Amino acid sequence: MGKKISGNRVTADDVARVAGVSRSLVSRTFTKGASVSEKRRKLVLEAARKLGYEPNIAARVLAGKASNVVGILIGPLLNPFLADLLDKLSDRLRDEGFLPTLFKVSTEGDAKSILPFISQYNMVSTIVMGISPSARVSRMFASQSEMPIVLNLGVLRDVEAAIVTTDHFSGGMLAAQALLDRGAERPALVTREVETGIYEERAAGFRHVLDQAGVACTQLVVAEGSYEAGHAATLTLMDGAHGPDAVFFGNDMMALGGMDALRRDLGLAVPDDVAVVGYDDIPGAALGAYRISTIRQPVDKLAAKAVSVIVDFETTGAADLTTSLISPEFISRETT
Amino acid sequence: MGKKISGNRVTADDVARVAGVSRSLVSRTFTKGASVSEKRRKLVLEAARKLGYEPNIAARVLAGKASNVVGILIGPLLNPFLADLLDKLSDRLRDEGFLPTLFKVSTEGDAKSILPFISQYNMVSTIVMGISPSARVSRMFASQSEMPIVLNLGVLRDVEAAIVTTDHFSGGMLAAQALLDRGAERPALVTREVETGIYEERAAGFRHVLDQAGVACTQLVVAEGSYEAGHAATLTLMDGAHGPDAVFFGNDMMALGGMDALRRDLGLAVPDDVAVVGYDDIPGAALGAYRISTIRQPVDKLAAKAVSVIVDFETTGAADLTTSLISPEFISRETT
DNA sequence: CTGTTAGCGCGTTCAC
DNA sequence: GTGAACGCGCTAACAG
Numbered sequence: 001m002g003k004k005i006s007g008n009r010v011t012a013d014d015v016a017r018v019a020g021v022s023r024s025l026v027s028r029t030f031t032k033g034a035s036v037s038e039k040r041r042k043l044v045l046e047a048a049r050k051l052g053y054e055p056n057i058a059a060r061v062l063a064g065k066a067s068n069v070v071g072i073l074i075g076p077l078l079n080p081f082l083a084d085l086l087d088k089l090s091d092r093l094r095d096e097g098f099l100p101t102l103f104k105v106s107t108e109g110d111a112k113s114i115l116p117f118i119s120q121y122n123m124v125s126t127i128v129m130g131i132s133p134s135a136r137v138s139r140m141f142a143s144q145s146e147m148p149i150v151l152n153l154g155v156l157r158d159v160e161a162a163i164v165t166t167d168h169f170s171g172g173m174l175a176a177q178a179l180l181d182r183g184a185e186r187p188a189l190v191t192r193e194v195e196t197g198i199y200e201e202r203a204a205g206f207r208h209v210l211d212q213a214g215v216a217c218t219q220l221v222v223a224e225g226s227y228e229a230g231h232a233a234t235l236t237l238m239d240g241a242h243g244p245d246a247v248f249f250g251n252d253m254m255a256l257g258g259m260d261a262l263r264r265d266l267g268l269a270v271p272d273d274v275a276v277v278g279y280d281d282i283p284g285a286a287l288g289a290y291r292i293s294t295i296r297q298p299v300d301k302l303a304a305k306a307v308s309v310i311v312d313f314e315t316t317g318a319a320d321l322t323t324s325l326i327s328p329e330f331i332s333r334e335t336t
Numbered sequence: 337m338g339k340k341i342s343g344n345r346v347t348a349d350d351v352a353r354v355a356g357v358s359r360s361l362v363s364r365t366f367t368k369g370a371s372v373s374e375k376r377r378k379l380v381l382e383a384a385r386k387l388g389y390e391p392n393i394a395a396r397v398l399a400g401k402a403s404n405v406v407g408i409l410i411g412p413l414l415n416p417f418l419a420d421l422l423d424k425l426s427d428r429l430r431d432e433g434f435l436p437t438l439f440k441v442s443t444e445g446d447a448k449s450i451l452p453f454i455s456q457y458n459m460v461s462t463i464v465m466g467i468s469p470s471a472r473v474s475r476m477f478a479s480q481s482e483m484p485i486v487l488n489l490g491v492l493r494d495v496e497a498a499i500v501t502t503d504h505f506s507g508g509m510l511a512a513q514a515l516l517d518r519g520a521e522r523p524a525l526v527t528r529e530v531e532t533g534i535y536e537e538r539a540a541g542f543r544h545v546l547d548q549a550g551v552a553c554t555q556l557v558v559a560e561g562s563y564e565a566g567h568a569a570t571l572t573l574m575d576g577a578h579g580p581d582a583v584f585f586g587n588d589m590m591a592l593g594g595m596d597a598l599r600r601d602l603g604l605a606v607p608d609d610v611a612v613v614g615y616d617d618i619p620g621a622a623l624g625a626y627r628i629s630t631i632r633q634p635v636d637k638l639a640a641k642a643v644s645v646i647v648d649f650e651t652t653g654a655a656d657l658t659t660s661l662i663s664p665e666f667i668s669r670e671t672t
Numbered sequence: 673c674t675g676t677t678a679g680c681g682c683g684t685t686c687a688c
Numbered sequence: 689g690t691g692a693a694c695g696c697g698c699t700a701a702c703a704g
Contacts, residue, residue, distance in 0.1 A: 260624030288596030
């Protein structure tokens, strides 16, 4: 009661005094693998609760332990899918008591300049997502963190990190199958450059199914996954006598651009003249004027899995550098 | 050279040794308003650069100074406008050496549970954005931070914080004027509940211009600013003999839903039967199948202003609790 | 203007 | 199983 409490902040000392034990016993009570008698443990926990004690994180970091900060390296939030994933991820992290801290990475140079921060904060984990070139940047950060997680960047085999990703190869397969089921004879593929691994995986899965079926496929590689890129690519693709009768776009943003090119610029009917499948299932794909069939990524599962990896790491103390593949789902709408 | 450096990390002690001064002089060199002779300052800076020294933030926080962490309280990133603003904001923060840390706030309860963290980290500033009820939550956090910033939540007069916001009242005026210019005679307004201040401001500006012109206005208040809400509201609005000939939607998401209701469900022509104006200028509004005229929010300016407030606070040491109003812009497309 | 001294709150040996 | 003592890296108050 009348005890002096420094700066209105409750410290382990305060708790020790109230519980009638030493300060180090309080510390041990809040440490994972420490040995404390059940009796005193209760005593300490009770006192802590009463005083509203929470271990000071700055002090804990200074003393050499990891903070509860989870660094998130992320690219531009322009793609709604990425924004959605970030949204879910930060929810899950918060549920587990972690603090998501954002590092926007636009260029590879950005990434380098962030490195010092990572070590300063002694983060529990670092999550890399939505960046490109994915492999290079991932590798760079994997070596800096104790529990690095590469989220939805595809299967990066030469990166020392826990890989959590949608199974983009099978996503591409789903897209091909949907088009084939509709009777597509001259399918085309609009994808991004190889450095963006996930797009390459989608494309590979797509081509795989087509190969099996003995169907040839036109391919167009674009630099960006934007509306404009999809629009321009489609115009190029259809420029000629015998254009494709089905197009798989590497993501929904491009599919939106493609749809506008097809219907508005070219005056074609979808899906009658050309069928379309996108990827991600962003809100825009469901819009009444588009209703694009697409491959939905399991955002919730991706976020949940990533966080569970961190929780496991905290409890076991060992980094499990496994690859988790999460299955996407075909959403049938009006373009197939 | 052969000096022992603890844990491979460069400390102020190391710098002091190399520069041939005391540790506290090093500290002062890196403190804003401290007095150090020019000669030794150079010496210290040189040594620091050579060793690659960066002050340890955990230690600095523990010693009672503010960290470089800027807390961002934010609601669901579902609205692309919010994602865009966050994107730009984190860029600007990083440019100034701040560390954006995300606190997702979904419910008012969330907000309370976050309070302890805020004080733990001794953040330079806390930015509140994209939440509702805006006034209550803002007030709650304003009292917790030394330099609270309320970003784009409208003009909150009873909150002790720096207010940076789009001038939503004049945004609403622009919308009304655009509709009037097109000859609208029976305008309607779809807006959100009063607790979301910005929507109320937009609505007020809209009504103001209409009042001046002596034009009556139907109004419909919805609970959410979603596509579905806009869709449903429009159906309700048009249900009757003498429906509106122009609709202003409180945001673009709702406008998209409204467009689909108008054209697809009701078979009406836009803008010939009904003109439409949205708000925000999200990417979806520019989509070929919609091309919605809208009020564009100055995202870049909002982000830049918020960060400059923090920088000013750091240099002057005094919190400038001013309100900054940034003007929106009417983007004319094919729905007016 | 400068160096010395004393904490900030916590984790961690070490004796007991 | 427990408590006393030390150190993490830095800032602040005090002498000089």
